[in-house]
Amino acid sequence: MSKLPQTTRRRFLQSAVAAGAASVMLPRTHRALGYQSPNDRPVLATIGLRNQGWAIxxxxxxxADFAALADVDSKVLAANVEKTQQKQGKKPDAYKDYRQVLDxxxxxxxxxxxxxxxxxxIVIEAMQAGKDVYCEKPLTLTIAEGKLIEKAVQATGRVFQVGTMQRTESGLRFLQAVALVKHGRIGTVQKVTCGIGGMPASPVIPVAPVPEELDWEFWLGPAPKVPYRALPEMRTGYGGGVPLYSNAHYSFRNWHEYSGGKLTDWGAHHVDIACWAIGASATGxxxxxxxxxxxxCEYKDGYPVVDDRYNVATSFTIRAAMPNNVEMLITSxxxxxxxxxxxxGRFFVNRGRIAGSxxxxxxxxxxxxxxxxxxxxxxVSENHSANFIECMKSRKQPISDVWTHNRMLxxxxxxxxxxxxxxxxxxxxxxxxxxGDERANSFLARESRQGYEIKV
Known part of the structure; x- marks a missing residue:
């Protein structure tokens, strides 16, 4: 894997971290043809529409105005096209293939x-097509992917916001927490505990017919080709309307083939704030x-021995030895x-409260x-999306930049x-x-399935 020139990457990181990743100027070249004036409303498209896709x-x-939406599930796509038309008064174009959006x-x-x-x-191809990018967290499936995205951002000069919205939203509680630490209100930091919850195990999930509305081949994309699995019981509440147990839709987070479980789900939020507060956004x-x-499920040599049930960690306590003798715990x-x-002193913060002496x-x-x-x-921007749009106009990197996100992830x-x-x-x-661990290093990257390779 090729690396960015070290001096360039370090210089970029130092300037980004020094100003909350909001002062790095990018060139105005290679912008999309429809957005020439900072006074114009930008034209956007969303790729992937369930839950967080609609939320952002x-x-x-x-x-901004949304000209197009894309999703591999035709029911999800149709429902969100209708909702978008109701919200903005104009119907967006609908695509199954995201590449038609990028064109x-x-x-x-x-x-x-x-x-x-x-x-x-998707995000690398979007930048190569001249698009700025807002991508939900976690940004990557592997550490090597993060380096590829960094290389693409630097090569294309695109504005890139990661969806770790706790940096902007949640009543500014997390910003207050970072400020308290940086202004010495708890003295020298000794320990940071990130409570992120656990994940459920599953029963055996059998192979099932692919729902008519779902393009399963395209949903899998870069991941290994496997059969669709699902049990009849349906999920209710947030993310509802799909099988409670499956290897797709909401349940993708429970499989290492597609995600990193709770570590990269809620961990991507709280570890981010923790690293920001203790000044570890450019290290590890x-x-x-x-x-x-x-x-x-059971594992052997780092891989699950079965393929018919969830395989990520259900409960855990992880210790990370951070710079300046800070102990970080990540726990379910x-x-x-x-x-x-x-x-x-000590204090606790989450999306609903900040408390302590x-x-x-x-x-x-x-x-x-x-x-x-x-x-x-x-x-502070009105919300995380507003920060992204402001940076599209200023050509600065947003508050949740690629470099600091990858470091904490x-x-x-x-x-x-x-x-x-x-x-x-x-x-x-x-x-x-x-x-000193060749086997462990082999997990830093993952090969994409033929036909879905990532090209930088």
């Missing part, structure tokens, strides 16, 4: 919310240790959120004026590798390689 599209109607010169940017195993191929751990864990136990502990002390000793904006790199990917192999991993954050 809906947040963006205020700032359109009038589309300035794409929002990508497919299953994780499709992210890298020295060791990743699987303290305790349970996988959803306890409340969902982040606990920061230092020599002078350092927070209580703000009544008498508030943070300095502008502390939140200093963390964010400027005025490496911790999550390494955690999964450590559990799959059942051993501690030593990591070189400068070389971004596992030290």
């Amino acid at each position: 599209t809906q947040k963006t109607f205020k700032f 359109r010169k009038d589309i300035d940017a794409v929002m990508v919310a497919t299953p994780d195993h499709w992210h890298t191929k 751990p020295s060791k990743v240790t699987p303290v305790e864990y349970t996988l959803a 136990a306890g409340d969902n959120g982040i606990l920061f502990e230092g020599t002078e 350092p927070v209580d002390a703000l009544k008498d000793k508030p943070l300095p004026e502008g502390a939140i904006e200093e963390v964010y790199g400027g005025p 490496e911790i999550c990917h390494l955690s999964n590798i450590a559990m799959r192999l059942g051993r501690e991993i030593t990591w070189d954050p400068a070389k971004r390689e596992i030290v």
